[in-house]
Each structure stands twice: as C-alpha cells, then as structure tokens.
Amino acid sequence: MKEVTVIIGSENDKPLLEPMEEKLKELKIDYAIHVYSAHRNLEELIAFLKTNKTKIYITAAGLAAALPGVVASQVKEPVIGIPLAVGELKGIDALMSILQMPKGVPLATMGIGKQGVINAALFAARILGK
Numbered sequence: 001m002k003e004v005t006v007i008i009g010s011e012n013d014k015p016l017l018e019p020m021e022e023k024l025k026e027l028k029i030d031y032a033i034h035v036y037s038a039h040r041n042l043e044e045l046i047a048f049l050k051t052n053k054t055k056i057y058i059t060a061a062g063l064a065a066a067l068p069g070v071v072a073s074q075v076k077e078p079v080i081g082i083p084l085a086v087g088e089l090k091g092i093d094a095l096m097s098i099l100q101m102p103k104g105v106p107l108a109t110m111g112i113g114k115q116g117v118i119n120a121a122l123f124a125a126r127i128l129g130k
Contacts (some may be wrong), residue, residue: 023121062086065094
C-alpha cells in the first residue's frame with residue numbers, strides 16, 4: 001500500500017507537480033501518480049478508487065476541477081485538492097470548485113500554483129505524522 005496516491009486529470013499536469021514529487025521524496029513518503037479524468041473516464045476512476053489502498057489522496061486539477069470533489073465523495077481517506085494555475089482564470093475557477101464542497105464531502109484545499117503543490121506534500125506528511 002502506498003502512503004499517498006496522487007491523481008491528476010491529464011498527463012499534461014505532471015510537470016506542474018514536480019515540486020510536490022521532490023518534497024515527497026525528500027520526506028521519504030511512498031507515493032504513486034495515476035491519471036484519471038473525472039470528465040473523460042469517470043467509471044474507470046471510480047473503479048480504481050474502489051480497489052486502491054492508500055492512506056491519503058492528493059488530487060490536482062485545473063479549470064472546472066471536478067476531480068478532487070469526485071474523489072472525496074467516493075473514499076473514506078483524507079483527500080487534499082490542489083487547484084492548478086491553468087486556463088483563462090489561472091486557477092481561480094479550480095480553487096472555487098475544490099473549495100466549495102457540499103456538506104458531507106470533506107476536502108482539504110491548497111493554494112493555487114507551486115506553493116499549493118508543495119504544501120500538499122507537507123500537509124500529507126503532517127497527516128502521516130512525519
């Protein structure tokens with residue numbers, strides 16, 4: 001079982017997460033990255049979540065950013081959402097989508113951009129007691 005499962009909506013998002021990967025490695029946190037879009041392959045995402053074993057999920061998404069909320073609605077483990085600074089609104093739309101979850105769908109929301117990416121790794125470390 002990985003300590004942290006990272007889910008991104010597109011391969012194009014991987015370079016934006018490099019600072020988080022560096023921090024997870026520095027903190028010796030075992031992680032894996034998976035690509036699932038809440039919009040393009042929802043059924044595959046939900047099937048993955050039903051079988052995946054992890055302690056924490058980190059999800060990153062831009063634009064409409066449905067991915068973090070979908071993951072948080074399907075799992076019991078803590079979920080950390082990172083709004084990516086992409087698109088016309090440079091992440092403001094993603095921030096609002098991740099931040100405004102309905103009652104019963106807890107989701108920790110990080111800041112937009114690089115600081116949010118790094119803080120996600122640091123927050124996961126705190127949850128893990130590292």
